[in-house]
Amino acid sequence: MARASLCRPTDRKPPEHFTSPRIPCHTRRRDRAGAALLFLRLRESGSRRSRLNAEPTDAPGSRARGVRVPGAGHQSQTDKDERMAAITMEQQPAADEHIAGLRNRIDEIDAALVALWKERAAISREVGATRVAAGGTRLVLSREREILERFSAELGADGTQLALLILRAGRGPL
Numbered sequence: 001m002a003r004a005s006l007c008r009p010t011d012r013k014p015p016e017h018f019t020s021p022r023i024p025c026h027t028r029r030r031d032r033a034g035a036a037l038l039f040l041r042l043r044e045s046g047s048r049r050s051r052l053n054a055e056p057t058d059a060p061g062s063r064a065r066g067v068r069v070p071g072a073g074h075q076s077q078t079d080k081d082e083r084m085a086a087i088t089m090e091q092q093p094a095a096d097e098h099i100a101g102l103r104n105r106i107d108e109i110d111a112a113l114v115a116l117w118k119e120r121a122a123i124s125r126e127v128g129a130t131r132v133a134a135g136g137t138r139l140v141l142s143r144e145r146e147i148l149e150r151f152s153a154e155l156g157a158d159g160t161q162l163a164l165l166i167l168r169a170g171r172g173p174l
């Protein structure tokens, strides 16, 4: 989008009434004509461009907040907010139920992860003990690299961190 031109000419002295170098021409012209428009940011809407209307108005064709045009299908923001609140309240039990179901599954997954973590650590210790008992080394770094690369390929940097923790759980810290 083209940027609004600023009134301040670069090669001339600013006129006396000039106060701010950042106010666009059209805004200052309106101010001079006494047709000042107040744009306020309405916090609840997050809009910076909404024109403030304290009261609903019947101004034809206006799309400003709070405008009521009979038969034109417009709704005040209050009507919309109330409708949204009613819908939200209606949907709340279904949302709660859905979240409860999802949390059950999360709990199952967490329990499985903990169980698998413990099982893997026990197996890893047994492999190490077997190897050491047979005269081998406690660690096999080529195997660890292979595991780290697999986790990294699947999960990225987090996968690498996760694999390091999993390996440490079995063979202990390096």
Ligand SMILES: O=C(O)C(=O)C[C@]1(C(=O)O)C=C[C@@H](O)C=C1
Pocket: 124, 127, 128, 138, 139, 140, 141, 143, 144, 147, 166, 167, 170, 171
């Ligand atoms: O696979 C092995 O040889 C293991 O000892 C298991 C394991 C692992 O936890 O995955 C543990 C230590 C080794 O350095 C490599 C891998």
